[in-house]
Amino acid sequence: MEYERSDVAVDRLELLRTYGYGLCMGAADALPGVSGGTVALLLGFYGRLIAAVTALTPRRAIAVLRGYRRERRPRAREALLEMDLQFLVPLGVGVITSIVLIAEVVSSLAESNPIAMFGFFTGLIAASAITLGRSLAFDSSARIGAAIVGTTLALLVAADVVHLPGSGPVVIVIAGAIAVSAMILPGVSGSLLLILFGQYVFLSSELSAFVHAISDLLSGGSVAAVIDPGTTVALFVVGGAVGLVTIARVVRTALARNRGLTLVFLVSLIAGSIPAPLHNIGDMHAWTTETIALTVAWAALGAIALFALEHLVGGFEPE
DSSP: OHHHHHHHHHHHHHHHHHHHHHHHHHHHHHSSSSOHHHHHHHHTOHHHHHHHHHTOOHHHHHHHHGGGSGGGHHHHHHHHHHTTHHHHHHHHHHHHHHHHHHHHHHHHHHHHOHHHHHHHHHHHHHHHHHHHHTTOOOOSHHHHHHHHHHHHHHHHHHTTSSOOOTTOHHHHHHHHHHHHHHHTSTTOOHHHHHHHTTOHHHHHHHHHHHHHHHHHHHTTOOSHHHHHHHHHHHHHHHHHHHHHHTHHHHHHHHHHHOHHHHHHHHHHHHHHTTTHHHHHHHHHSOOOHHHHHHHHHHHHHHHHHHHHHHHHHTOOOOO
């Protein structure tokens, strides 16, 4: 009996630890700068994360769904263990908790103080590009070419020359696919890509509105208020699921085949994304001397925050 209680205590401690990992990873995913994949590397569970994510296949999902039949339950249990859901579920709950909390702050600050928020983000992104770029070698024409292509592509998107039009259903699915797949890759922040595509504030606001609508519904609110933001969240989740089984696997394959070249391209995307948050400031404020000074000050604070974090953890590596 004492042994069983000890096992239960260990299991609960493991769940809490994994949930804590999810909180840290979600906070990194929700803010541009350090990616959730980098946090997973620093905390030592990246290998398990990738193994669990790549184990999420349609075949195993079907095996679990067929577990309602008694003769198929052993295979369903086996599939559940293979997908490591005892790890992924508490991790995912932690990630979602952080993202929901930060989305609330983002949707509020985007209206009340965009200079502070997007200036801070600019500093985070710039410092992230520097810290990750330090470990890369630009010692061949192929790597230099990849750096130019990555930086140019990001700059064109940031300047709205190349962009995802509007915020319709297809765009939300695409944004979800790209952002969620990036969230598990070291070096590239999913939220940074959402800023680059002009979807970050919109999706944060929709998530916040959805959470509020659900809360109101539980206390007698309207179902209609849930539908619009709920549809956006559902589309993003669908896109994220697609991204995990497609884009993330493609990037992982590219890393396996030519790690250096792929990392140069990914970090160059970050470098080219530095001006992206500034467009959000320009949409709401004229670029006066005061606006520029405040933006620079907040960007410096963001850069200092990331450099301090890098110092505390002993350095960031993109892979």
